[in-house]
Amino acid sequence: MNVELLWWEGCPSTERALEEVREALSELGLSHVEVHTREILTDGDAREAGFVGSPTILIDGVDLVPAAAEEHIGLSCRVYRRRDGRVSPIPDPDDLREALQRAAERAEVN
Amino acid sequence: MAISIGAEAPEFSLLDTEGRRWSVADYDGAPATVVVFTCNHCPYALAWQDRIAQVARDYAARGVRVLAINANDAERYPRDSYQAMKDRVAREDWPMPYLHDATQEVAREYGAKVTPDVFVLDAQGRLRYRGAPDADYDKPQERASWLRDAIDEVLAGAIVSRPETKPVGCSIKWKQ
Numbered sequence A: 001m002n003v004e005l006l007w008w009e010g011c012p013s014t015e016r017a018l019e020e021v022r023e024a025l026s027e028l029g030l031s032h033v034e035v036h037t038r039e040i041l042t043d044g045d046a047r048e049a050g051f052v053g054s055p056t057i058l059i060d061g062v063d064l065v066p067a068a069a070e071e072h073i074g075l076s077c078r079v080y081r082r083r084d085g086r087v088s089p090i091p092d093p094d095d096l097r098e099a100l101q102r103a104a105e106r107a108e109v110n
Numbered sequence B: 001m002a003i004s005i006g007a008e009a010p011e012f013s014l015l016d017t018e019g020r021r022w023s024v025a026d027y028d029g030a031p032a033t034v035v036v037f038t039c040n041h042c043p044y045a046l047a048w049q050d051r052i053a054q055v056a057r058d059y060a061a062r063g064v065r066v067l068a069i070n071a072n073d074a075e076r077y078p079r080d081s082y083q084a085m086k087d088r089v090a091r092e093d094w095p096m097p098y099l100h101d102a103t104q105e106v107a108r109e110y111g112a113k114v115t116p117d118v119f120v121l122d123a124q125g126r127l128r129y130r131g132a133p134d135a136d137y138d139k140p141q142e143r144a145s146w147l148r149d150a151i152d153e154v155l156a157g158a159i160v161s162r163p164e165t166k167p168v169g170c171s172i173k174w175k176q
Helices: A014-027 A043-049 A093-109 B043-060 B082-091 B105-110 B145-155
Strands: A003-007 A035-039 A056-059 B014-016 B032-038 B065-070 B098-100 B117-122 B127-131
Touching: A003 A014, A014 A035, A014 A093, A056 A093, B032 B043, B032 B105, B032 B145, B043 B065, B043 B145, B082 B098, B117 B145, B127 B145
Parallel strands: A003 A035, B032 B065, B065 B098
Antiparallel strands: A003 A056, B014 B098, B032 B117, B117 B127
16 A cells, blocks of 8 residues: 655644554554655646645545545645534544555455 | 734735725724734634634624734635635625735735734734634634633733744745
8 A cells, every 4th residue: 555645834734644644554553554755845746746735645646535626736735624524634534544444455455 | 024022013904805995093992903814725724714703703892803814825826816705705704804915015014924823902003912813723612712812811901821822824825
């Protein structure tokens, strides 16, 4: 499994997002999975990566929360929704855990 | 450059989403004025929005004024355009004017760094609090307690016991 966190320095959410990813991996018994980080520095980097905001978490290359049509590519902080509807700068931990679980199951099948 | 606690806050004259012009001087006689730099697209600003709006409602009867200001570069961030601000206010329940700092001069003069960045001024227009609304964007139960404490102390004529906290949010999108 490949887990990558794309981040931009204009958002203070990177550290917390990274902690949540590592915590979710640990809870799933996947502590051995390395979380790669990639800084998005410029608008050009953002275009190249299809980056719609920080943090963006890719699991096996797929965005944990697929970008909505109204999300613009560029250097900004990403708006997530918790399962209870609240706005958050990081994904809902349950969404994260479930996505990692699915990826782990796919990896087992393959 | 940021204004320091106790210093007189810079005057400004900005349009709100209804086309009305606002300035700090409009509040002669107001016991406290809250200036909040915010925006349309930052998750931190959005997460704290309801709490700040509730402060505006709760303290309105006591003469406290809350002014929200959006200073983000709308060219690179169209979601923060003046039109997008108007659309948002039309869509939501805003108990405070939403002002457009198109030149970003006001944000620079205040030394605002992120959204949201909160400044509380006393009746003389002097800065008494600057920072975050409360300790955690993720806990609505915090109810903008740092902001409320600062307002309460200003209204009581007391020294604000926690005059500065670290503002937490998205960096203001400066023009390049």
